[in-house]
Amino acid sequence: MGYKIIVLAKQVPDTRNVGPDAMTPEGTVNRAALPAVFNPEDLNALEQALRIKDANPGSTITMLTMGLPKATEVLREGLYRGADAGVLLTDRALGGADTLATSYTLAQGIKKIGDYDIIVCGRQAIDGDTAQVGPQVAEKLGLTQITYTEEVLSVAGKKITAKRHIDGGVETVEGPLPIVITVNGSAAPCRTRNAKLVMKYKNAKPAPEIAALTDEAEKAYYATRPYLAIQQWGAADIDADPAQIGKAGSPTNVKAVKNIVFTAKESKTFTASDNDIDNLMAELIQSNTIG
């Protein structure tokens, strides 16, 4: 039996390389100033989705992302690895969203996709580390959830079984479909791109960009390859309540953001010479700090 799977993926600023211009004066993230990457745990989530698809012929995977038009990149990366379709949620009105407004928007997008059995996403994104969007999407859709998933063990009939992390251990749980699954970074890494799929999808673009093409040859190219059109929806397309999206739909406000300046302690500096290290160690032993 085939399953309809939706993978939620986020394009994130690579917080492993943060510069001083990373935040706007308003306290939101200045995404333009940072390299953008596929959120690492969303790749682990994609792998779990692909394994379900492999084990259940007839299954399909739709990638869903919310972000700037540039976030199309993560949809293409999904297609290169075996996803079947991509949907981009992009609209100025969606900007400045906290996790709750983001979850509402994604849930509206999922409702518009309509048919789904399993929604999979990474446990958390590296730009916020909140782990809130997965459970909030589940709540908005009235679904239950399995968070911190290490491995989906099986999907059969209307049931899914998964191994998940808990504090100090692991548990195996069984839940009903439809369901939301969030996947840990320690789960199996995502497979690499498939060369044939890269060839097939490398020119995939949001549908509005294709519609705006003027070059006749290009128009003809896309006309014969409908799979290259990535769905793009704005706030109106997903029937979003303006009060629940973007900044307006976000209960949290950033009051202040500050760069931390450490109050320098008076410190003793040593070199790595034998003599210096011996002196330091002697001092520590003398003061009963060690030994």
Add this chain to the structure above:
Amino acid sequence: MNNVFVYCELEGNKVADVSLELLTKGRKLANELGVKLEALCVGYKLDGVESQILPYGADKVHIFDAEGLFPYTSLPHTSAVVNLFKEEQPQICLLGATVIGRDLGPRVSSALHSGLTADCTQLEIGSFDMKVKEGDQMVDKHYENQLYQIRPAFGGSIIATIVNPEHRPQMATVRDGVMKKEIVDANYKGEVVKHDVAKYVPTTDYVVKVIDRHVEAAKNNLKGAPIVVAGGYGVGSKEGFDKLFELAKELHAEVGASRAAVDAGWVDHDRQIGQTGVTVRPKLYIACGISGQIQHIAGMQDSSMIISINSDPDAPINQIADYVINGTVEEVIPKMIKYYKKNSK
């Protein structure tokens, strides 16, 4: 009404340390706001559980005790909390930033449309000014007694203060060990309310079955270790960490790590120190090849003494170190081991 609530996490009928730490913090916030502190226990066979909670200053303990509420599953716990909150209208709700707290908190915040801030390192009360739309105009509005939810953000490069002025409860999760637990009075008197679970949790919520469950005691004692030898990206490799383990063994210390070293796969995740890891307060912290991102500093800044070994003399961590050794981890650690072996008492 409008009190401070703490969701108490339970393993069997034992209340988790993080919840006791939050009760202590919650007590202080409640005092400052002039309101009561209430605790919430959802589980099975909870007779007498309040005796672990009341000494921390809880004025009321809400108990939901029924088969099916332990082990934790998402929907029944969400319903218990959400439906109780609809009646009680808390102004603040604190949860542990544990697997359970991070599974439950977001659902509760979504159901109540309230703001939630994850992994806070400080919680304070203060005022907030904001422009809000009234009719067609933007007007200045002043809010008193707001919960400042303070956390490092964005990979730890900055500290952000978050407020949720227009929505209640103001929700925050805090990691184990970040706040300190403190008994207010061993005989503190509080009310115990046992709720009729069926009134709050519909039977249709019991849909996830826990088939198998293994909980082990923590593999390391990082939180309680008097000496911590911690390694960062500057350690360079998994083999580099072997040297740190060797020094730690000599000093009867535990080995910790920065997120960068954990992400590189050199050391287990459960040794990560920082905002998204363990918080430690040892008498000696030896930082080996750790640059000192705020996210890391947040988890070790209360150490009594800090030694930083770093080849970069400008590493931010050197600012808070008592002793700075300008050198590579590779070079310095073996020398420390050698001297210690020869000269320890």
